[in-house]
Amino acid sequence: MNIQTMLGRLMAVAALLVFAISCDSSDNNNPELDLIPINSVTVDGYTVSLEATNELEIGANQLFWKIKQGDDTITPQNFIISPIMDMATMSHSTPFDQPETDAIDDSYLSNLAVFIMPSGDMGSWTINFEFTTQSGSDISGEMPVNVNSSWKIMNTEDSNGKKYFVTWFEPQRPMSGNNDLTFLVHTRETMMNFPAVSDAELIVYPYMDMGGGTGHSTPFTPPVATGNGFYEGDINYSMSGLWTTTVELVVENDTLPEMVFEYSVIAK
Ligand SMILES: [Cu+2]
Known part of the structure; x- marks a missing residue:
């Protein structure tokens, strides 16, 4: 086999591989986030934004967090949240996980939150957050959120x-x-x-x-x-x-x- 035939065969194999890969990635289950803004809060020049696939409702919600300093998305050393519902005589939290780097889009931190009560006359929801920047600044703030009713x-x-x-x-x-x-x-x-x-x-x-x-x-x-x-x-x-x-x-x-x-x- 001369060098041209070998190259030709290699290129044919490479083309097949590229075809196979692009075929695979154009699959329907190619995941992509489709998010709407929920709220954002700016503290000490850092803007913390919350997005989700739908408006928040009682039941399960995936929360997507992004932190920006000006136009730059920053990666904090940690990011901790605490959802609290303030009611007339007491306050309570709800089942939730702490945010971690999102598996689909690593510019987000994401977590599951299961809201147990809707916002309304009975009380209102706030998500407290705190994080440490790479330079060691501790930032904390609170974000009011609205939680709709659902059957879920x-x-x-x-x-x-x-x-x-x-x-x-x-x-x-x-x-x-x-x-x-x-x-x-x-x-x-x-x-x-x-x-x-x-x-x-x-x-x-x-x-x-x-x-x-x-x-x-x-x-x-x-x-x-x-x-x-x-x-x-x-x-x-x-x-x-x-x-x-x-x-x-x-x-x-x-x-x-x-x-x-x-x-x-x-x-x-
Ligand atoms: Cu409540």
């Missing part, structure tokens, strides 16, 4: 009055056909501490009321614990329209009072 979180309690929160994590937009069915479970240790519960059992029952005393369920795989308070299964909605899903939480062999999620399934 319910709560129940055991016989000792210990509260449990069950969040409908997926599908965010239930559609006829197959959907991932994922819940999140948290409990309330104190007003400021809401740890994930990974050793519970969920008994779920989807139901569509057809009127006139008739109705039906649909095929589903019961969600099982996968860690960090997540419970994953799937559901195949046989019809679009109004559905309920009853959830019973079993904690330490105790079946707690049932919760009923009520929502619309849209036609695919």
Whole structure:
């Protein structure tokens, strides 16, 4: 084989590789963030911005944080948040993780926050934040946020009055056909501490009321614990329209009072 043929073959292989890679990256599940601004606060020349995929609502929210000094996005040594709801006679936090560098876009820090109450006459939400810059300045501030109502979180309690929160994590937009069915479970240790519960059992029952005393369920795989308070299964909605899903939480062999999620399934 002469050098030209070899080069030719190498280039053909290279072209195939490039084709394969670009084919792969143009896949539909190529992740890209599609965010809207929620709020931003400037402290000592640093602007902290919060973005999210939707307006914040009770239930699960992915929060995306960016810190800028002028036009430059900066990477702090750390970034710590603390969501607080101020109510007339008390204040409380909510289940949340601390922000970490986002896996899709590393110019953001991101975290999961599960808001347990909407903003309104009962109280208002603030997310306190603090960070240390690379040069060692400590910056702290507070960001008011609005949290809308939604159907995606319910709560129940055991016989000792210990509260449990069950969040409908997926599908965010239930559609006829197959959907991932994922819940999140948290409990309330104190007003400021809401740890994930990974050793519970969920008994779920989807139901569509057809009127006139008739109705039906649909095929589903019961969600099982996968860690960090997540419970994953799937559901195949046989019809679009109004559905309920009853959830019973079993904690330490105790079946707690049932919760009923009520929502619309849209036609695919
Ligand atoms: Cu509250």
